[in-house]
Amino acid sequence: MKTLLPFLAALPLSSFLIHPAAPAPKYAVADIPTALREGANAVVRADDEVVTVKSAGRLVHTVHRVVTVLNDAADNLGRFGVQYDALNSLSYLRGAVYDADGRLLHQLRAAEIHDQGIDDGNGSFMTDVRARFADLRQPQAPYTVEFDYEIVSDNTLFYPSWQPQEAEGVAVQSATLHVITPSALPLRYQERRLPTGAAVDHTTAGSQETYEWTLTNLPAVDEEEAAPPLADLTPSVALAPGTFEVQGHKGSATSWQNLGRWSYELNAGRDVLPPATTAKVTALVSGIADPRIRAQRVYEMLQGSTRYISVQLGLGGWQTFPASSVASNGYGDCKALSNYTVALLNAAGVPACVALVKAGSDEPDIRADFPSTQFNHVIVCVPPAKDSKADTLWLECTSQTESFGYMGSFTGNRHALLLTSEGGKLVATPRYSTAENRQLRRLDLFLDATGSATATARTLRTGQEQDLYAHLLHGLGPVEQKKYITDHLRLPTFTLTKLNLAAAPAGPLPGVVENLALALPGFAPPSGKRVFINPNLLSRLPALPAQVGERQTDLWLDHASLHADTVRLHLPAGFHPETLPAPVQLSTAYGTYASQYATLPDGTIQYIRRLEFKRGHLPKTAYAGYLDFRRKISAADKTAVVLLKTES
Incomplete structure (x- = not known):
């Protein structure tokens, strides 16, 4: 009988160990x-x-x-x-x-x-x-x-x-x-x-x-x-308490009134100013009868003496620094600066209250029919006097550059919860329309005989149309501004030779004025005796891709705006217009568009364009019409003026 011992002795020790099985595959x-x-x-x-x-x-x-x-x-x-x-x-x-x-x-x-x-x-x-x-x-x-x-x-x-x-x-x-x-x-x-x-x-x-x-x-x-x-298109379940408690502070979320009352009481008594600050405010508004002007003086004082920091410490996420602390230190988060502003306004004889809001340019509005904590920011509301026909005044208290009374895309066009002694009250912040959101441009295009060109443009933007440019103006230096504008000009070959951004003169809404100059080599090279020029240099609106398959969602046009352009095309000697494009007029549920050309007495060609977009939520069947509207705008924006060179 043969023995197995020599064979077994030759095997490594690991051959006798029992290895754990590899985990069974899952999630293939x-x-x-x-x-x-x-x-x-x-x-x-x-x-x-x-x-x-x-x-x-x-x-x-x-x-x-x-x-x-x-x-x-x-x-x-x-x-x-x-x-x-x-x-x-x-x-x-x-x-x-x-x-x-x-x-x-x-x-x-x-x-x-x-x-x-x-x-x-x-x-x-x-x-x-x-x-x-x-x-x-x-x-x-x-x-x-x-x-x-x-x-x-x-x-x-x-x-x-x-x-x-x-x-x-x-x-x-x-x-x-x-x-x-x-x-x-x-x-x-x-x-x-x-x-x-x-x-x-x-x-x-x-x-x-x-x-x-x-x-x-x-x-x-x-x-x-x-x-x-x-967030509004896919299945979701929002949860909220009926009653809750945070570090011993009990409250109810069963209504906006109850939820607002909890926040109001959490911050009650924190609006007391130092006597010196009260005296300063009193002197600041002395002799001013108009409450709005008093409020503006207070707001300018706030912007000139405070800065924003964020506080996220336990209950500090909801309970503000006392107004006296902001007065002494010169800083605070959105809650503290808003609470401080309300205290300053009260000292100026202007009643006001803080308001909770869900801020963010890309943030959807809250679920207004579901009382719950959905807010991430605090602002100030100044209601009009009972017998006044003035509008409600809203103040963003965290910015040292924001215009008085302006909410913009960050906090406008949505709901806010006012915090009052009677409890919370859900209201709408300002909703900006084409009357406020405007872009007005005057452009002069100078063509030379070789087909190169230069251009100067002055653009005034107001309301939400200026929000981005206000950020460029106040948040970036000249080099970064120029890089941003250069990167976003949709032109084939150009050099940005001049750029200046400045705040528009004071008005009912903030505005930014942009002045720029462009060098455009080879802009419109002659084709025989003719030159083809599209004078719509900066405002062309592209068409949208065709819908693939059936439209699934409603049509949401959430931004109302008006863009108006006047372009003057200055011709070199020896050239005159052979044909000018026909005028275009479009009127739809989505907006209106008009463009027209004319030859001025001095031989300059003038092009005027006006595009207005309406705000609206429409059924998905309306999307085909919107596509057609955009296609027709794009086609009109591409039309060219044909210049003819005079025989020498």
Whole structure:
């Protein structure tokens, strides 16, 4: 009988060890339904969230999220970050990444999680907000990332909201939301855009109530031109408390009045000014009867003596610095500066109140029919006197350059919550129309006999049309201004030889005047005896791409504006117009357009163009007409003047 001992002795020791089996593959790309992959850059494989309300002052939010990145366009989803602060503690953050076949590539290690403070970019230096970041991006897609985290919140003023499909080009395979709350603290919620059959499943067991929502197989959404915000297009559930408590301060969110009352009472008594400041204000407005002029003097005093910093320290996110502190230190966040402004106005005999608003040029308006904390900024409202026909006055208190009474695209055209002794009151901030949002341009184009040209242009922009240029004027230096303008001029060959930005003379609305000069070599080279020139040098509006497939969303035209151009084309000796384009007149539900040409007595050719866009929300069937309107504008903007060289 042969022995096996010599053979066994020759084997390495590892041959006798039992190796743990590799984890079974999961989240394989092949398991994603084909229909979900079509048109998608990423697929949310799972978004499972659990909100457990422990008490009026505490809740726990647990999240398990799995995303398959299909291509480089969604590579940013391979990174993940979660914020926390003194009132919201992060229990854990875990992660893993899998290959296309669902095999585990890497488990996130603690050393790979980066923890850092968060600065809002606006001068924050008093903040306890931090974030933990993890990066599991892979060199090549597809791959799948999985993240788990838990937040324990002692700030029940905010309940999490649920919208698994937050970005364009992202499909959702499965998503669930569970909310568990004591019956004594009933949940308030609002559903939007839920598919048929996805409404809440509400059950009660003893003293606990459970709410459950499930979403499956949501195809990717492409943002269409002139569509509502994506946040309004995909399924979502907003959550809010009935009663809440933050660091011993109890409140109710069942109405705007109740929510506003909580914030008002939280800040009551913090509007007392030092006697010296009160005396200064009294002297400042002495002899001025008009309340609006008194308010303007106070606003100018504010801008000249304070600066903005951000405060995000626990309850400091909602409770302001005392007005006396701002008076002494000369700085404050939006709450403190607004509270200080109200105190100054009261000292000037101008009643005012602070108002909460959801600020941001690209931010959609709040859910006005769902009282809850949806705000991120504070401004000041000065209502007119009872017998006055004047408009309500609004003040942005964090800017040293903003015009008196102007809200603009940052806080205009939306709702705000006034905080008064009677409670909160939801009102509208100024809504700017074509009467305010204007761009008025005079351009002179000088052509030489070789086809090169120079041009000078003076453009006055007012209202929301000047918002960007006000930022360029006050926020950038001459070199950066010139680079921005150069990069955004849609001209083939040119040199920007002069640029000057300046504030427009004082008026009812802020304005910025832009003066520029251009050198245009080879602008309109002769073609035989003729020269073809498009005098619309700076205001051409491109047509929109044709609609692919059926339009899915309504037509939202959210910005009203008026652009008016007068161009004078100065001809070289020996040239005269052979033909001038026919006038164009368009009048539609979307706006109006007119252009016309004329030869002036001195031989100069004058081109006048006027384009007005209306604001409106129209059904999706209106999009075809809007496309046609844009196509006709583009065609008219491209028309050329034909010049003929006189025989010598």
